[in-house]
Each structure stands twice: as C-alpha cells, then as structure tokens.
Amino acid sequence: MSESDETGGEAAAMEEALRSEGVRLTRQRRAILQVLAEAADHPDAPELHRRVQEADDTVSLATVYRTLSVLETKGVVQRHAFEGAPARFETADAPHHDHIIDLDSREVIEFTSPEIERLQKEIARRHGYEVVSHRLELYCRKRR
Amino acid sequence: MSESDETGGEAAAMEEALRSEGVRLTRQRRAILQVLAEAADHPDAPELHRRVQEADDTVSLATVYRTLSVLETKGVVQRHAFEGAPARFETADAPHHDHIIDLDSREVIEFTSPEIERLQKEIARRHGYEVVSHRLELYCRKRR
C-alpha cells in the first residue's frame, strides 16, 4: 500500500465495495476498474477496451460491456449517453453533476447547480411527479 | 378549407413552409406530416409508420425515417432520444420546452422554465462556453 497513489486508492476502494457486495473479483474486472479509476476523461467502451488491453490483452470487448453493466448496477460507475454518440463512462466517486459537452473537441466538463436541481424538483411536484433521475446536458461551443 | 380543423391547418402550414424551402411534397411526406400533426403524444418511428399505413399502406418504414430526417433538418420536427428507448418525434410548433418522462406509463409531459434556461446560460458562460443546444429530461414517477 506504500506505492499506491490517488487513483490506485480509488480502484482499491471500489474493489472493496464490490467484494462486500458479493461481486467476484476477476483479473479482467480489476484491470477495467484500474483503467477507469485512472481515466481523467469519459471514455466509451471501445476506448476503455483499448486501454485495458495495454495492460492485459486477453480482456474482450464483451467483458468490458458486461463489467460496465455490473459496475453500473452496483453504483460504482456512471453511464452517459450523449447525443448521437456511443455511451461514455466514469467512476461514480463524485456525488452528482451534470455535463457540458464541447461540440468541437467532444470534451466533457462537469458542473453542479443546486439551484437548477431545486427548480427541477419544484417543476416535477407542480405536475404531480417526483424526480427519480434526470439528465441535463449543455451542448456548447467555446466563446471567442 | 372550410372542413379543416386545428391539426389540419397545422399540417397545411408545415407543407407551406417546406414547399418554400424547396422540399418536394410527395404523397408519403404529406401522409407523415398529417399523422404527426394529429399526434397528441410523442410517437417513435415504427408507431408513426403504423399510423401512417392506416391511411396509405404503401409508405415504407425507411421513408418514415428519411422523411423525419428531412423534417428535422428543416426545423419542422423535433427528435428526442430519451434514455434506453428508440427516438420519439413531435412537430416543432411550440417554441421550446423540456420533458418530464413518466417512467411507468412512458407518457411525456412538456414544460418550460425560463429560470433554468437562464441558469444554464450563466453556467456555460462561467466555463467559457456558449450553449448551442441543451437537453433536460426529468425521469419521474407519480407522487401518491
């Protein structure tokens, strides 16, 4: 544990959480978890697969998809399906946030707005609903 | 024109707009436009196809998709890709709105919030961006 840095610790913490949920920890899952914890961006499944294979080229794309599903249902990973693009993934360490998508670079910026959050709840209530989940994405271009 | 009601007028208005944009008005496109104008809900392509075929069973699903693309680029139709479901469509008559999706009935309720809209622009600006488009969806359940 002396050699672990932040992302190393993150992956380890996730493994811990998964083990206690009865998820079997395989070589493949460890590798995927590791790469995801190290990722600063929001990779899609094929990109994740590519990165995982650098460390372990026996991992198949199917397993990447299956593992992502497991991790998502266990609350360890978040899936985002942005407009007209394959789904992208990130670790669910940060509490909650919405996204700005840079239309030119496809870069993703995270933000939170308690104010918007509050207004959403209020609007739902006004219509007789309660919010189970929501999706807020701003497709943007850099201002010059 | 004496027998036309609101939706009839809506379809006619759209045809007008399209003709002036140089879009060729075929029997199929008229039928699709008509059905869309009459729809109170947000049908997906196969459902739209089903409804169109009641009036004209020579219209193919491929043409429904192609027509929807044309109508979308001409700004006459709006496409919405809600979570984990095929895209759904509506006429772009109302100015702009976001959606509440009833998770149980799949019903869609429209709403607007100038306040949220304003906050979105502000957030984008704070990050050096300007909003090109956005997507705000509230996945909800009825309150009891």
Place this chain on the structure above:
DNA sequence: GTTTGTATTGCAACTCATTCGCAACTGCAG
C-alpha cells in the same frame, strides 16, 4: 493445499434501431 460449484469469460452469432445502395418512380420547373 485441494476440491468444487457457480460465476465469469471469449468467441461468434445475434438483436435492435436506423441507414444505405440501387433500380424504379414521380414531383414539378420549364
């Protein structure tokens, strides 16, 4: 350690929504 039963994997085949190639057809400008 070894055994063992079940979860997990790799592969290839499959699904689902949507798009495309192409030959036949048809609005509509002249």
Place this chain on the structure above:
DNA sequence: CTGCAGTTGCGAATGAGTTGCAATACAAAC
C-alpha cells in the same frame, strides 16, 4: 407535356451493444 433530379421501396448493411455456450477461474469449504 417532357425531362430529370429528387424520392421511394426493398432488402442488405451498419453500429452499438447483448447473448448462448462451452471452457475457465474465483473463492468458499474441506
């Protein structure tokens, strides 16, 4: 009317993601 570029129907192709199945590998019990 004519002509031809824009449209259509068909079925085949695509792209993202899922699944059946036999082989494999966790990890709990010995």
